[in-house]
Amino acid sequence: MKILSVDQIKALDKATIQNEPIAPINLMERAALAFVDWFADQFPSTKPTKIFCGLGNNGGDGLAIARLLLERSYSVEVYVVRYAPRESDDFMHNHRRLKLLTENVKYIEFSQDIPALRHTEVIIDAILGSGLSRPVDGIVKHVIETINRAPATVVSVDIASGLQVDQPNNPDDVIIEPDYTVTFQLPKLAFMLPQNGRYVGQWSVVDITLSKRFIDQARTPYYYTQPNEARLLLRKRDRFSHKGSFGHALLLAGSYGKIGAAVLASRACLRSGVGLLTVQVPRSGYGIIQTAVPEAMCQPDIDDDKLTGIRHSGNNTSPTEFAAVGVGPGIGKTPETLAMLKELISGVKKPIVVDADALNLLAENKSLLAKLPVSSILTPHPKEFERLTRKWSDDYERLDLLREFAQKHRVIVVLKGAYSAIATPEGDVHFNSTGNPGLSTGGTGDVLTGILTALLAQGYDPVEAAVLGVFAHGLAGDKAAEQRGAIGMVASDVIDALRWE
Ligand SMILES: NC(=O)C1=CN([C@@H]2O[C@H](COP(=O)(O)OP(=O)(O)OC[C@H]3O[C@@H](n4cnc5c(N)ncnc54)[C@H](O)[C@@H]3O)[C@@H](O)[C@H]2O)[C@@H](O)CC1
Ligand SMILES: Nc1ncnc2c1ncn2[C@@H]1O[C@H](COP(=O)(O)OP(=O)(O)O)[C@@H](O)[C@H]1O
């Protein structure tokens, strides 16, 4: 699913109006109806509801929503925030229609006009939408501050009033802090960024059938992975396949005290369809891997505690002979391990998966970045990404840094977190839609490395491997949270919940 800019969203509305064709007022009605259907699923008609409307089309939506809720027997009070002399045409139209139905429309010009808000109420925020053009001030600011102080449940229409759709707000901007945002047609870039978390709440997209043709043709670097899109990437297994069909992967992981990272990555790799797996761990990890992951072959390093080089044994004499290599979980940062990483990078030609301490070693030896095979997948969490790049002042700058880095080094970067952002060498960013805070626990990153290595070994295109692997990892995290609860789940539960279908 595409994420469009605020200018594209305006053009999309226009294109829909012209080409469908549909009158703007009817499009607003469709938006209001979609909102009300969502609202009626969440809240019973006995819930007292106060709707705050601005004077633009977001306010127009609010007035239409008020009318539709009244028709469904909700008890609704409407407050119009009169911050300017002019209203939009569709606002005025809906204002007239609402006044035919109820006298219960009040106007807020001064602070004393703002009503008291109770915790039993739901507040619908339809003050400002995507037309925000400057920081809020005056009476709008007072109203927003009052709503934010209130104990009531708050639902924003399209986007929280005061929040920018696709650019940073000023640090002292006043913005609604909703419990829910119900947005029209497409998710907004602002929703993907941690700094906006409190200005978005739980968000949903409602379909108002805006022009599909316009959306299909629109150019954007930003995407949000939908379940059907991820599923389309998944390959079926041929009836006559054999283990050789799914690649032989090598995982370089673990150090003394962190062999568990190698165990988790190996198990996840095997649970993600790899044909064969060899794990290289320090010698002290040999018995652990052979016991904990009997399906994997184990190549012990000559060193007891750390990885020092690529072991040339068995059928494979060099890393080039593996279908895919994953490196990093739990390896530490000793000079010997750095030497191993250099040996790997100079030896392989195919894309590799680089995680954890392998990323920290790259950050300390940046000249190695240029030597990475094209389309390698790097999986930093934000701190690791900062070490690879520099500090950023806000999440929009971080996003720019992410795209620049992936383009400059011709790699895929999975910046992990809620809505993990997958940047491609072409400069696109795919935000992941699965996952939950239960994944914030040690070892879940190692699981991701195993998954991505398995997908590369099976011959998936690296960008598709990253999009599909991150999606499946988050989905398994969601299933684990369902079964164990987000607080109690651990990385092994994520592996157990992996299901490729
Ligand atoms: N155009 C369409 O066809 C549709 C629009 N929809 C709704 O329309 C909204 C966008 O409507 P608008 O473009 O009218 O935008 P808004 O409703 O956000 O209002 C913009 C108006 O407020 C003023 N304004 C901007 N920033 C302000 C501030 N900080 N303080 C005070 N006034 C400020 C602007 O000058 C403009 O007059 C969407 O968010 C959505 O809710 C939906 O009805 C779907 C269809
Ligand atoms: N709040 C969250 N919502 C969604 N996913 C999360 C959240 N917190 C963490 N994750 C996911 O969990 C994983 C954590 O990886 P990482 O930080 O490398 O942990 P570790 O190194 O301990 O394994 C990443 O895939 C990340 O996207």
Ligand SMILES: [K+]
């Ligand atoms: K709003």
